[in-house]
Amino acid sequence: MTTAEHRLDLQRRRRLGMVEAVWGENKSPEQIAAIAVGLQEAGEVLLATRISAEKAEAVIALLGTPGVQHHPEARCLTSPELPAAIPERGRVGIVAGGTSDLAVAREAQLSLACHGIASELVLDVGVAGLHRLLDQLEGLRQADVLIACAGMEGALPTVLAGLLPQPVIGVPVSVGYGVSAGGLAALNGMLASCAPGLTVVNVDNGYGAAMASLRILSGRSLGAPLAPGALGSSSSTASSQS
Numbered sequence: 001m002t003t004a005e006h007r008l009d010l011q012r013r014r015r016l017g018m019v020e021a022v023w024g025e026n027k028s029p030e031q032i033a034a035i036a037v038g039l040q041e042a043g044e045v046l047l048a049t050r051i052s053a054e055k056a057e058a059v060i061a062l063l064g065t066p067g068v069q070h071h072p073e074a075r076c077l078t079s080p081e082l083p084a085a086i087p088e089r090g091r092v093g094i095v096a097g098g099t100s101d102l103a104v105a106r107e108a109q110l111s112l113a114c115h116g117i118a119s120e121l122v123l124d125v126g127v128a129g130l131h132r133l134l135d136q137l138e139g140l141r142q143a144d145v146l147i148a149c150a151g152m153e154g155a156l157p158t159v160l161a162g163l164l165p166q167p168v169i170g171v172p173v174s175v176g177y178g179v180s181a182g183g184l185a186a187l188n189g190m191l192a193s194c195a196p197g198l199t200v201v202n203v204d205n206g207y208g209a210a211m212a213s214l215r216i217l218s219g220r221s222l223g224a225p226l227a228p229g230a231l232g233s234s235s236s237t238a239s240s241q242s
Helices: 012-016 029-041 053-063 099-113 127-134 156-163 178-191 206-221
Strands: 021-023 046-049 069-071 076-079 091-096 118-122 145-150 168-172
Touching (some): 029 046, 127 156, 145 156, 156 168
Parallel strands (some): 021 046
16 A cells, blocks of 8 residues: 555565564654554555554544554554464574663563564663573573674673674663663674674664564575464564654
């Protein structure tokens, strides 16, 4: 569907095995609702990120249709109901240094859930108390891909990538005092990591980390992209959003 304001990428699932996400922070409720209607008419999934509670309430009122759900911890809107996870597609472990990283971690988890990917969230295992992370290693070892969200100096992904063999995707989080600089210190620390093969996405980009995980899982399984209208998918990394 195309209007003067938006052009929906309705072929993205067929090309990449992922749904088009809607960046909601800088859009009005009316703009988000119009995009949602276009996606619904095409039988596609709505995943709108960075949605405040007030904006979510306004969008839901404008749509007036059942099945639109606000996820306050992830700051996202979805529609329709999320699918059951498909075990054969793999499992992602999402690790966060502290509860201050929760919104970013939940965005990643919800983005995976929209594609039928199972995930497990492990919170409050930052490197300042390394024993907390070490206690979780055996469970994390069972995941196919790991996403590590951390603010401040952003050391958690490096530690994980040095301890476990799976692909590790670092997400710098805009948490920390002064020189943390809104996540730039964590971003630079992850980019300068001495752990070989660590992948890093942009600051607070839980969605992008989820899509990177999808690409890794899809490359392993070589699953076919889903037909339009089916939740579940097959691919990942880029974080391009409408």
